[in-house]
Amino acid sequence: MRLHRLRLVNFRQHADTEIAFGPGITGIVGPNGSGKTTLLEAMAWAIYGGQAARGDKESVRNLRARPRSSVRVELEIGVGAHEYRVARSLHDAELYQDGVLVANALKTVTEKLERALGMSHDEFFNTYFTGQKELAVMSALKPVDRRKFLARVLGYERLEIAQVRVRERRNALAAELQGLEAGLPDPAELVAHREAAQQRLAAAWKASREVEAGRKAAQGALAKEQPHWQAWEARRDRTLSLDGERRIAEQAVTAARQEFQRLDKEMAEALAARESLKRLEPELVPIQALQQERDGLEALQREEAVRREELAKLEELRRAIAGFERRLGELGEPGERLAQAEAEVIAIETRLARAEAAVETERTTWVRDRQDAETKRLALREHYKEVKEQRDRIVKLGPKGACPTCQRPLGDEYEAVLGLLDRQLEDITINGNFFKQRVEQLAESPATLKAAEDARDAVQAELGAATGRVGELKAQATERGRAQAELAGARRRAAELEKRGDTRRCGPS
CATH class of the missing domain: 1.10.287 (Helix Hairpins)
Structure with a gap:
């Protein structure tokens, strides 16, 4: 743990004290009652809360401070790769890790700092924070118990556990290697199997070369017959094409014969109709005059219908105009x-x-x-x-x-x-x-x-x-x-x- 800064506000003798710790060793010198021990108590109080204070919670308040005045301790420390800043008062606390707020409750701040330091309150006070009159706790322990206690506090137990696990892993791998070596067959048997496999491989390669020679001979024969085959395919395609053209020509001839017969019949009927029209022309003259008179009457009728329609539209527009004028009069000027x-x-x-x-x-x-x-x-x-x-x-x-x-x-x-x-x-x-x-x-x-x-x-x-x-x-x-x-x-x-x-x-x- 690296100390960076400590500030005390209304904490016992200190009304407002701030100390910045530099690298190396920092010594605190002063007469009895000046507050040297209070500085150490404030550091522990900032980390572990009320259980680290001498007396109850209210006893840490400065006697010269007004009632209900704020009591606050700010501590900045470094642990491992992280920097921590804790600010604790009587009723709340805040913990920042690398500038980010990670806890804002009394109990949560204490728990997170205990995990960061790897020590409980008792372990911290019996080792790094031991007072002059409290060293009897460790001196009363037997050498074996003192070694175990320091090993657990300083983390030596984890190194011993890691060494045991490495030895167990090494022994397990050695046993596994011995088992694998015991399961291998006889080397002479492996050599015999290898020679037999090489003989089968040589025979397979010989058969493959023979098959490849036969394939090449077949490809040569196919290359010789390929032009003849292509010529016969061209003749077959030409024959099929000519047969299709013949069938199409026969269908065209049949259709032309039928069309000629139809036209010949229509021509005969047209000649007969022309002869009949010549005979009826004298009788059709009055009919043409009546048709002209009918066309004139129809034109007059259409004109009268248009006039009536326009009159109806005009009357409807006049009613609409009157309605608009009446509505405008009702609306006025809004x-x-x-x-x-x-x-x-x-x-x-x-x-x-x-x-x-x-x-x-x-x-x-x-x-x-x-x-x-x-x-x-x-x-x-x-x-x-x-x-x-x-x-x-x-x-x-x-x-x-x-x-x-x-x-x-x-x-x-x-x-x-x-x-x-x-x-x-x-x-x-x-x-x-x-x-x-x-x-x-x-x-x-x-x-x-x-x-x-x-x-x-x-x-x-x-x-x-x-x-x-x-x-x-x-x-x-x-x-x-x-x-x-x-x-x-x-x-x-x-x-x-x-x-x-x-x-x-x-x-x-």
Whole structure:
């Protein structure tokens, strides 16, 4: 463990002391009672907590400090490849490893530092942190027990265990090697098997060469016959192609013969129809005049239908124009009313912001007061527990017990100390009951918060109504613009229809 920095705030004699440790050995010199041992006690207290302090938890507070003032010790150390910084007070602790927070509870910080150092509280105080009057613990041990104790504390046991495991592994490998060597066959038998395998391999190679010679002879014969085979395949393909062309030509001849017969028949029928038409021409002359008269009547009928359709459209457009004009009269001019409504919405939103701020202020005050009361109540409960434990220890030890602050026997001051602790318990009880009632009073939201919320809800309702009016006016403005556009379009179409009607009346009859 490497010491880097130590700071004490309201810890016994030290109101605010900070020491930076350099490399090498650091000596601390001073008269009795100046706080040399307190520095060592503060280091142990930062690592192991209350179990490392002389006396109870409250006894470490500086006597000149105000009641309930903060007691804090900060220690920076290096262990192995990591750097640690621990900050401990009476009620909380924080541990940083390489600048990262790894624990923030009293018990957790102590456990992690014990694992990092590899020592419990007792082991640490009986070895590296042994006081002058506490060396009797090790001197009372027998040499064998002292060796075992130091080996366990300094980690020598792990080296011995590793050596035992290495020897066991070495013996196991040697036994395994002997077993493998015992399982090997006779060398002469292996040589005979190898010669037999070589003979079988030589025979296989000879057979392979013979097969390869036969394959090459077959490939040569195939190469000689390949041109003949390709020529016969070409002849076969040509023959099949000519046979397909012949069948196609025969089908074309049959189709041409059938088409010739059909055309010959149609020509005969056309000649007969022409002779019949010549005979009927005198009778068809009146029919042509009637067809022309019918075409004229149909044209007049279509024109009349178009005129009636346009008149119907014009009448419908006139009704639409009247409806648009009536609707525009009902809508009026919503622009001025819309501006007034929007200004009203802005004013209501301002009021709503103030109401919400008032609600938030009331809620923040209520929550702060409730949390403050709960915190003070919990602190008084912990203080009551500590004072009660201190009183019980003093009662158990009697007048011969040590003072929790100076560690001297109480003697004649026994009753006075008990009276002082009883008065402290009574004061803590009175304050605790007060804050208990205060917590119960603050369990429900106060009337001022409810009134502020009601006022905010009323402003929100008023804002909803005003926003609705703005929406209605915007819709009316949009509808008015659309109605004006549709009115202009209807008037334009009506003018076009009237113009076409006038042109039709002035046209040729």
